[in-house]
Amino acid sequence: MSAETIPSLSPRRMAWFPTRGRISWFEIALLLIACALVVSGMASSLQDVLLLSFLFGGLALAWNIAGGYAGLISFGHSAFFGVGAYASTILSTRYGITPWIGIWIGALIAAMFGAVLALICARLRGPFFILSTLAFAEVVRIGALNWSSLTGGAEGLSIMPAPSLIGMVFASKAAYAALMLFYLVAVFAITKGLEASRFGYYLFAIRDNEDAAGAAGVNPLLGRTAALALSAALTGIGGSLFAQYFLYLDPTYVISPELSFQFALLPAVGGLGTAIGPVLGSFLITPLSELLRSYLGSSAVGLHLVIYSFGLIVVMLYFPAGLAGALDKLTRRGRPR
């Protein structure tokens, strides 16, 4: 067995391809392409796809902090998404508080929900944890449905579309695309920072071996709680942005197993526990699901889901480490390992 060189031991030169804890040219190039697409003035329907890819990229990254880095696979993240969406919307429509502030309040409440979930499920691992997250989101959804004096119940809430910067409602889709891209870049930067931090290492340790982490002085419950709270807060912000774009929400629309699965799926396809993975996953899956839905949704109801699922199975079979894993393998070929 030969010794390997540790990439992060030679931090002077910027890497070409994604490396843990560091920014690479690949990511800079992606960002430039994304910026160009925002200002390119493409057709409105394509702008829809673009900004949803950004939004879901950020949401996938937020999910990945819990699911990929801390090993807390959650199928309940739409609860945090819904909490964020409702918090900013209720604050702006009822109390006239600008969403620019409401978003942060929503993030805080979502973080508290995340911490509560982590503490409730403190002793649960693996499939038991996953099932309890699913149940948790259902509880939140049913709660939102029944607390109609606050949430409007099944009728939902609408944000009156009067475009203004202070109301975070825009007439142009390019403005929304820029907003969503900013969200994506922010969550990406947080993820990169996490990868290079002590806290990030603690999460890796808790994920890989909790007993060993405890023996090294790492408090696993604290780590899991913090990871889930951070992940939930960032997901809540995504929920607020979603509400500001669609200008309507009802409990079953923003809190659903389908949405939760989507958050988990994008990082799984793109590459769990990597920063670039969820972004690649969203750029592949979000346009695909939107296109399939618009082309097949009306002619053969449900057919787009069949094709979509088939594609997923193929990815899982041939790229178990996701797109990021495949990219890593490809770019490492010929390099000394």
Next chain:
Amino acid sequence: MSALLEVRHVSRSFRTTLAVDDASFEVQPGELLGLIGPNGAGKSTLFNLVAGVIAPSSGQILFDGKPIQGWKSHDIARVGVARTFQIPKPYRQLSVIENVMLSAFLREKSIAGARRLAEATLADVGLDAYGGSPASSLTVGLLKRLEVARALAMRPKLVLFDEIMAGLTPTEVGAMTKFVAGLPARGITVIWVEHVLYAIMKTATRMVVVNRGKKIAEGTPTELARHPEVVKAYLGEEMDLA
């Protein structure tokens, strides 16, 4: 001189089984205490009690004069008790040096500082050539050394070694024995559980022998080799051939 670790009348039962039965012993600073006994004697349970993996049903455990029984393992780690795992528990998705850095974070809060301490510790146990390898690629012998490196990178006052020789080649056993024997001189007190008896008999300053959850003997290795209870526990009753 006051004891670094005091185990006072500690018992632990699992349902109807009494795994540790009223065990008491002390470890002085700078000692290398061997803890031996046949399979199922309760050595591992005793270890897990001191390391905080499980809490005693009754009794007291004092470290540096402070009661620590019932503490969580991460709190016990923070006051200066490190341990290895009998079956190595590496962080499989991390590299070897990152495995050690996670222990080093206890003393070095910065990434760079932890990396330096981890590099020094890897060199200490002879793993410096494997720093960048994924932990999942190591052989059993190397994983055992990684366990030792992780424990030592915490700069502990007391380290608990749980069968670090099992699965090693005779040459590796020799090197490891020498290494462990040198730890007390560096200010690290050692409690060592081992099945490879010749290694531990050579190095331990004192030994505690347990069988069926009870301490049956205590003394220097030479004393114990002739102790009738110890011989009985390991070899069975003397047969009367007359």
